[in-house]
Amino acid sequence: MNSFNIPAAITEIVSKLKEHGFSTWVVGGAIRNYFLHRHITDWDLSTQATPGEMMQIFPYANASGADFGCVLLPSEIGTIQITTLREESAYKDHRRPHHIVFTKDIVKDLMRRDFTCNAIAFDMIKQRWIDPLGGQKDIQNQLIRAVRNPQLRLQEDALRILRAIRFVSELGFSLAPDLKTAMVQSSQDIAYLSKERIYAEWKRIVSGEHVEVALQILRDIRLTDLLPVQIPAIVDVKNVVPIFWLRMVALFAHDFSKLLESSPRNWIDFGVPKKYWHWIRAMSELLYIPPPLSDEQRYAWVSWARTIDDQKAMIHTTAVLGRTDIEEYLKHFYQLYPDLDFHRLPMTTTEMLHLAGIKKGPKAGQFLQSLYQWVANQPSKVTPAQIEKWIKARYTYRV
Numbered sequence: 001m002n003s004f005n006i007p008a009a010i011t012e013i014v015s016k017l018k019e020h021g022f023s024t025w026v027v028g029g030a031i032r033n034y035f036l037h038r039h040i041t042d043w044d045l046s047t048q049a050t051p052g053e054m055m056q057i058f059p060y061a062n063a064s065g066a067d068f069g070c071v072l073l074p075s076e077i078g079t080i081q082i083t084t085l086r087e088e089s090a091y092k093d094h095r096r097p098h099h100i101v102f103t104k105d106i107v108k109d110l111m112r113r114d115f116t117c118n119a120i121a122f123d124m125i126k127q128r129w130i131d132p133l134g135g136q137k138d139i140q141n142q143l144i145r146a147v148r149n150p151q152l153r154l155q156e157d158a159l160r161i162l163r164a165i166r167f168v169s170e171l172g173f174s175l176a177p178d179l180k181t182a183m184v185q186s187s188q189d190i191a192y193l194s195k196e197r198i199y200a201e202w203k204r205i206v207s208g209e210h211v212e213v214a215l216q217i218l219r220d221i222r223l224t225d226l227l228p229v230q231i232p233a234i235v236d237v238k239n240v241v242p243i244f245w246l247r248m249v250a251l252f253a254h255d256f257s258k259l260l261e262s263s264p265r266n267w268i269d270f271g272v273p274k275k276y277w278h279w280i281r282a283m284s285e286l287l288y289i290p291p292p293l294s295d296e297q298r299y300a301w302v303s304w305a306r307t308i309d310d311q312k313a314m315i316h317t318t319a320v321l322g323r324t325d326i327e328e329y330l331k332h333f334y335q336l337y338p339d340l341d342f343h344r345l346p347m348t349t350t351e352m353l354h355l356a357g358i359k360k361g362p363k364a365g366q367f368l369q370s371l372y373q374w375v376a377n378q379p380s381k382v383t384p385a386q387i388e389k390w391i392k393a394r395y396t397y398r399v
């Protein structure tokens with residue numbers, strides 16, 4: 001077996017621990033990605049050293065996870081997670097071990113992991129693979145198989161259900177039949193997990209290349225209400241750029257009412273950034289209005305669009321969802337105002353309409369059109385005070 005390209009930062013950590021008498025192995029996603037010829041970004045190490053011993057060797061490390069045997073080490077390739085070898089112990093609440101038992105034995109540590117594709121270790125010093133559960137073979141066969149008894153694995157920690165679906169979505173693997181049966185049996189234990197942990201996996205499930213297969217599994221195991229909303233039955237997401245919030249828009253494009261039923265508070269409680277929630281909501285609302293949009297709706301939309309990080313991806317998404325009119329509006333808009341740089345507008349449409357005392361309707365479209373014309377002709381960025389002066393001179397006193 002050939003070895004893989006291990007960054008110098010990792011080699012240094014492993015050698016340093018070895019100098020102090022502790023063996024250390026590369027584990028986790030890096031190994032999986034190596035066998036799949038995928039780019040490796042995240043390095044996980046497992047070591048014989050306890051957190052206390054690691055802190056003596058690396059005093060600058062972050063020991064906030066020491067109770068779980070985990071130390072975070074800053075390095076030139078990002079933060080590296082080093083975990084003390086652990087053996088199987090009893091779990092509580094379907095989400096965490098009752099207590100942690102450290103070990104010096106890498107095989108015992110691999111036996112307490114979730115799936116065989118994640119239970120392989122590489123010994124860099126001896127250049128040797130440790131694969132007691134046939135993980136390499138399962139990776140070759142693109143199979144997610146539980147480490148030993150799937151029912152027990154999922155009862156111990158319900159997050160593993162979501163992790164399995166995340167690996168399906170990201171890697172296109174299939175679930176071993178006994179794992180899928182166990183997932184049906186344990187799916188309701190997800191309720192024991194914290195919202196943040198659910199969201200972290202959900203984000204990756206929705207953003208994966210094989211999202212549709214993953215969503216079908218969620219339906220098969222009757223887990224369609226992971227977030228504060230039910231996932232609608234009809235979905236057309238795989239052609240949408242794998243950006244979380246755009247994929248969420250696609251999910252609700254056919255059933256916007258589902259999105260309206262949920263409150264922003266619930267989404268934010270799950271850890272969905274407020275900005276994403278607003279974008280999902282605003283764009284879904286736009287797509288809900290049948291074409292053609294009124295002048296006001298177009299201008300309001302275009303000025304909202306300027307706040308979006310990835311405009312190209314957004315336009316692409318609207319087109320995938322059957323709304324090519326949106327791209328046309330934007331093109332037309334830029335033809336009208338070729339010099340308009342939206343970053344020169346320091347206010348939102350709502351704020352400007354409010355200042356002008358104009359309510360929604362055709363008048364709002366005319367107002368925004370002349371305001372953009374004026375902004376486009378300004379040599380430099382306009383300030384909120386200048387906008388206010390411009391508006392007041394023309395509108396407020398006539399209301």
Ligand code: ATP
Binds near residue numbers: 030042
């Ligand atoms: P990625 O880095 O892409 O998220 P990963 O498999 O490395 O994937 P991590 O969360 O970094 O996932 O975890 C590293 C390793 O720790 C996993 O490969 C697995 O062996 C083990 N692991 C992580 N979470 C669990 C869990 N809930 N139950 C059992 N083992 C786990």
Ligand code: MG
Binds near residue numbers: 028029030042043044
């Ligand atoms: Mg990892």
